[in-house]
Amino acid sequence: MSTSETSHTPTGERTVTGGCHCGRVRFEVRVPDDMRLLDCNCSICQKKGFLHLIVPRERFTLVSGDDAIVTYTFNTRVAKHMFCGTCGIHAHYIPRSHPDGIDVNARCLDLALEKLPWPVDHFDGRRWEDSVDSIR
Numbered sequence: 001m002s003t004s005e006t007s008h009t010p011t012g013e014r015t016v017t018g019g020c021h022c023g024r025v026r027f028e029v030r031v032p033d034d035m036r037l038l039d040c041n042c043s044i045c046q047k048k049g050f051l052h053l054i055v056p057r058e059r060f061t062l063v064s065g066d067d068a069i070v071t072y073t074f075n076t077r078v079a080k081h082m083f084c085g086t087c088g089i090h091a092h093y094i095p096r097s098h099p100d101g102i103d104v105n106a107r108c109l110d111l112a113l114e115k116l117p118w119p120v121d122h123f124d125g126r127r128w129e130d131s132v133d134s135i136r
């Protein structure tokens with residue numbers, strides 16, 4: 001498949017695009033074919049409907065929106081919960097589990113939700129300390 005929404009490379013990965021709702025925040029992310037998404041039930045992810053796609057930071061390129069992003073922190077303040085100051089959509093952030101990485105909301109990719117090619121695992125974020133080793 002080769003469309004404007006996804007492009008395959010020979011190296012077992014694809015580049016996908018996404019962003020916030022209003023379009024100020026736009027990004028590209030290189031996703032390995034063996035990616036697994038995480039559906040987390042913690043206090044903030046459940047309410048946001050955040051579907052986690054966690055990659056090393058060098059796989060993420062912010063195309064636009066540096067000036068639009070607002071950052072919210074709480075608790076340990078390691079996670080940087082970033083959202084668009086215009087439309088309020090949380091398209092990506094820096095997660096507490098991988099502070100050197102980027103966590104993209106797979107629901108904010110341009111691909112339709114049912115076309116996402118990666119399996120989804122449950123993550124028990126309500127028991128974060130007991131669960132985090134399983135994804136590191």
Ligand SMILES: [Zn+2]
Pocket residue numbers: 020021022023024025084085086087088089
């Ligand atoms: Zn926006």
